[in-house]
Amino acid sequence: MKLDILAFGAHPDDVELCCAGTLMVEKLNGKKTGVIDLTKGEMGTRGSAEIRLKEAAEAAKILQLDVRENLGMADAFFANDETNQRKIITAIRKYQPEIILCNAPEDRHPDHGKAAKLIEDAAFLSGLRKIETSDKGAQQEPWRAKYVFNYIQDRQLVPDFLIDITSVMEIKKEAIKAYGTQFYNPGLDEPQTYISTPDFFDSVFHRSQMLGKMIGVKFAEAFISSKMVGFNNFDAFIRVNT
Numbered sequence: 260m261k262l263d264i265l266a267f268g269a270h271p272d273d274v275e276l277c278c279a280g281t282l283m284v285e286k287l288n289g290k291k292t293g294v295i296d297l298t299k300g301e302m303g304t305r306g307s308a309e310i311r312l313k314e315a316a317e318a319a320k321i322l323q324l325d326v327r328e329n330l331g332m333a334d335a336f337f338a339n340d341e342t343n344q345r346k347i348i349t350a351i352r353k354y355q356p357e358i359i360l361c362n363a364p365e366d367r368h369p370d371h372g373k374a375a376k377l378i379e380d381a382a383f384l385s386g387l388r389k390i391e392t393s394d395k396g397a398q399q400e401p402w403r404a405k406y407v408f409n410y411i412q413d414r415q416l417v418p419d420f421l422i423d424i425t426s427v428m429e430i431k432k433e434a435i436k437a438y439g440t441q442f443y444n445p446g447l448d449e450p451q452t453y454i455s456t457p458d459f460f461d462s463v464f465h466r467s468q469m470l471g472k473m474i475g476v477k478f479a480e481a482f483i484s485s486k487m488v489g490f491n492n493f494d495a496f497i498r499v500n501t
Contacts, residue, residue, distance in 0.1 A: 337374075
């Protein structure tokens, strides 16, 4: 299946927190969307790898994803090496996305910046013909996405552009809540963490609100591009009320 947009996350829930709204907007625009998680989040304080996989599957249903996979890399210990690059190259060539979304280039959790570099490197290498990969025994053709964009995570990085997610903000919140072991859940007997407080969940909502205010809408998500972004015409711009 060819995808229009493929989002990668170091852990299950990275995508939901940072670019689920954008994926949902594009899905409602008729695009095919998918998510690939690098790890199962097995080093997380709360829950387990098995539970995280179930939560990710539930979030995928909420977001109406066409594809969700987990590459099974080692949470906290995966490296930007040939083995992991080939896993991502194989996935990119399998789904041939036009746009790739990935983790923030640097962040509070070291896995996020590490994943961003790994995915960006693999996205480039995926276009090289002399790197051979196969899927289910079939030789794959090289593929390079038009753009690789980083979503913004915990740290307040400066975005290059924003996407209006006002119409799907409630769906984004439901997708985040699918991770019942990770976020605020007063009925769960688990240690409290940085992301399990009600304040953290509220901060996700308020950040989207703050970003939306910057472009004259109610809610938005932010992205960084290392490549110059081009438009076909001025109709692509959103009207900002000043």
